[in-house]
Structure formats: C-alpha cells, structure tokens
Amino acid sequence: MRISFSACKPAQPLQVNFPGGLNMDQFIPGRRRKDKVVIVMGATGTGKSRLSIDLATRFEAEIVNSDKMQVYKGLNIVTNKVTEEECRGIPHHLLGIVDPDADFAAVDFVHHASTAVDSITRRGKLPIIAGGSNSYIKALVNDDMEFQSKYECCFLWVNVSMAVLHSFLSKRVDRMVDTSLINEARDFFDPEGNYTRGIKRAIGVPELHEFFQNESILDYEARARLLEDAIDKIKANNCKLASNQLQNIVKLRNQLEWHMYNLDATEAFLKRGLESDEAWEMLVARPATRIVGRFLCKDDMDFMSIAVPPPLYQIIETTQSILS
Template sequence: MGEKREKVAVIIGPTAVGKTKLSIEVAKRLNGEIISGDSMQIYRHMDIGTAKVKPEEMDGIPHYMIDIKNPTDSFSTAEFQYLVREHIHDISKRGKLPIIVGGTGLYIQSVLFDYQFSETRGDEVFRRELEQLVEEEGAQAVFAKLEAIDSASAERIHPNNVRRVIRALEIYHTTGKTMTEGLETQENNLLYDIALVGLTMDRTKLYDRINYRVDLMMEEGLFEEVKQLYDNGIKDCQSIQAIGYKELYEYFEQKTTLQDAVEALKTNSRRYAKRQLTWFRNKMDVTWFDVTDEEKKEEILQYIEGKLQL
C-alpha cells in the first residue's frame, strides 16, 4: 500500500490555445515524453484536421497515442484508459516524466482517476425492441433516443454504430443512469501524483486563432486529406465525426457549398473550444494559466516542478 505513485504532468485546454508547442518545451526541460490526450489523433491519415503534431515539431520528443488506429476502427474510453496507463507505467519505469496533452476531457479523466468500466447487465427484450426499431425506421431513430437522454455519449458515438448506440440506451434502461453519468459519479480517486495545468486565453483572441487555424489547415491540404478518405469509401464511422471531417463530407455529399462547409468548421471548432473550457472547469481541479498576452512557459515549468517535487 505504501508504494510511491507515478508522477504525471497534464496539459489541457481548448483547441488552438497552444498546448502542443508548450508541451514540447516542457518535455525538453523536464526529461519528459508526451502522450496525446486527444480522441481523434489516434487515427492514421487524419493529420491536418486533428492538428496532429508534425514530426519536425516534435524536436526529438517521443509521442504516443498517435496513428494507432485506422479510420474505420472504433475506439472507446476504456481502451484509451488501458493504453495510456500502460504508456505512463513504461515512461515512468525508464525514469522519464509522462506528459498527457490534449483536449478530450472524459478520456483524460478516465486515465487519472479510478474509473471502472464494468459491464452492466443487459436487457435482451429491450435490446430486441431497439433492433426492431432500427429495422423498421433506420439507425437515426435509435440515435435520436440517445441524443435525447445522453448528448455527451451521442457526440462520441457515430449514429451508424448501432451496436454502441443500443448499448448506451440499454445502460440507461437497466441502471437509470446514462453512460456519461455512470462515469462522472464514480469515486474520484486519483491514481497518480499529478500536476494539472490548464491553458486559457481571452475568448475573442482564441476564436480569432481558431478561425485562422482553419484557414491555415485548408491551405495545408485539409480539403485533399478529407477528400481522400471520402474517395476511399470511409463513411459512417466514428472517425468521420471529427470536426473538420464531417463538415467537408457535407460538401462532398453535395449538401452544402464549400464556403459554408468551411464556415461550419470554424463555428463548430469555436463551440467545441467553449465546451472544452466548461467541461474542464466543472469536472477537474485545474491550475489555469492565461496565455493571452505573454508566454507563461517558465511559470508553468516552475509550477510542475514544485507540484511533482521534481
């Protein structure tokens, strides 16, 4: 019981706030290695739209949980939890500091705290009713039920991933709690010694940065990246729910103009950033650093060193 807990630094914050650049500086100074805490950077061939760190930007720092799945693969919070904990243990064992960097709050929280993904007992009759509904009215009919009771799960699960949609509804039916509530009401027992750093900035400046980054992504070839996935027949899967991909798919399916698709991408990115900030502030005990007007690298380094007693 007296075994020392592994130390973990965590850098979170909304999209486009500057987490990637800072995390590499921190890793270089504190002998660290980086674990991506982003639910979409796990997919191969989805580089520009997920703002994946470029090899030349890594500056020799190893990065994990990037390019580990094909776009057609599904991926769960439980799998993320297992893999990241393995990386934390391996990095720590080699005398390095694991640094989790990202913006997918529930994924990161599931790693740091003692979350149990126990299998809830099913209800076969209820499941068959839902399967019948899919046959009669289509996948969207059951997905609408999930959106109505658990919008957070609906954001993570693709409407056509019928098995997972039904499973989420079954959990609510048998327990009275949504899948999301089931996770959030678990005991918040930390498994590691953590320094949890949050980056924030003036909302207007952040939104300007997001808009600029979308324009830059288009210049760097986001259109071509998404078109290749579309042309390869990669549809109706979890990965394409990612912001930057679903909007351009609307264009390829001739449901909107390219200009409107890009505007939707910017709008959805801004809304996502707002949701990220709200989630982190409500769910985790974060030490925030406002990086609106100046670099806080030294201050953040000192905070992590002091908190983890490095």
C-alpha cells in the same frame, strides 16, 4: 536548460522506529510514494501541445496524447497533429496508432495510456499527458482505481480568452485549408453520409459532405459558394468545440475538486512574432516549468493531514521534526 527528472525524485522515506517495536509505517497509510504525472489541459487551439513539448525539452519527459481524434491514423492536417519538426525529438505516444474505421472508446484509452505511462516511468522519465478530450482524462485519472493508486497528478490548464481563441481558430482553419485540408478530407468522403464512427467524426470531414457530393455537377461559382459554406461550418464547429471543452474543464475542476494551475496565454495570442514567443515564455512556459519543478521535488507526505488517535499524534509531530 534541461532539468533532470531523476534529480527531483525524493529519497526513500526515513524509517522511524520507537521502543517496543512501534513503527510509523503501521500508522501512515499510502506510505509508498506515487510516481508523478503531468496533465496539460485546455480547449482546442490553446497551445497544449506546445506547452507539453516545451516542458518535455526541460525535463526528462515523454508525451502521451489524449486527443480522441489524434489517436487515429490519417487526417494529420484535419486533426492538427503535431509535425515531426514540432515534436523536437520528444517521443509521443498514442498518436496516430488506431485504424481510421476502428472504435476507440474511453476504456481503450485508459488501457493504452496506462501502458504508456507505466513504460515511461519504468524508464525513469516523466509522463506528460496532453490533449483536449476531457472525458478520456476523467476516465483515466478519476475512474481508474489502479491509476489512482500508482500516480500523483499535476494539472496545468492553458487558457485563452474565448473571443481571442475563436478568432485564432478561424484563422487556423484558413491555414489548414491552404495546406490541403480539402484534399485530405476528400479521402474520407462517405457517399452515404455516415460520419458517426472512427476518424470520420473529426471536425472538417462531415462539414464537407455536401461539397464533395456535388462538386462534379456544379459550375465554378456554385462550387465556391458550397465550399465557403463548408469552411464556415468547420470554423463554427471548432469554436463550439472550444466552448464545450472549456465548460467541461470547469465542470471537472468544480465537481472533482481537481487543483488546476491556470496559465493564461491570451496575451501571447494577441501578439505576433518574437513578441508572441516572449509572452508565451513569460506567461506560460516559464511558470509551468516552475510549477512542474516544485511538483517533482516536493515532499508528498503530509503528516498533519493524517487522522490518527490522539496518543499517536504526538509521535507524528516528533517524526515530522526529525524529517524536517
């Protein structure tokens, strides 16, 4: 079932006027309701893209990528970009838009993401920001005052037991190798070994440098050993990235006091086939749908939290009873 996003948009706030010209808008800051944005966070491989697409098919939504490697053109396998089939017709923004050698920093993400979110909301759709680059999310949500003034965010955290996730990431690298990861990365081989800029920083390229540098001068067995070592490094670095991302999410939650809805997908990762899909729906997709539905429909005007002089407090209580 597809839920209309516009149906959950709250009506214009009730204007309450009192004798003598007293208007509640004078005493209630931030009267203008903010537009809503959903942010899907999680370590690499936990299913952020899957959940964001699930939600976008159930609400009138579009997705904004916040993965710092997926913003670049190329290396679709190495960076694990969603395929056209996986997108299921949902528009994606900031996916493969930057030249491979360009510099793209957090400030660039804030500019492009804000533009995309503004465009999506103007068209009456729900923006869903999804990706593993937590520094980008922080720069947008916490550090950009204009974004803060315009949008209210709902944070969904897709979590998987780290031991289970590490096993999954290892197997995912094997699948990527089977689908031409090596040939794709070869196009970005740098004889000078400079992998500090652009998409060349992506895990899966620097690790293969020694293999590409020596493959033409080694025999079959030596090449195989070198390639195996490189693949092991790719797996280890993916696991390290996942652990670092998890630590960063916890740090953001604690330091910035973001309220994050924790969705544990571990059971879905332990199962296979239809049972895995059913577990994902029950433990991740369905709860996330309920959370987002409540977020879109809730009244974000909390009268009781407003600090006002005592004489006005009774007026606010009266107004609250009128609006309830």
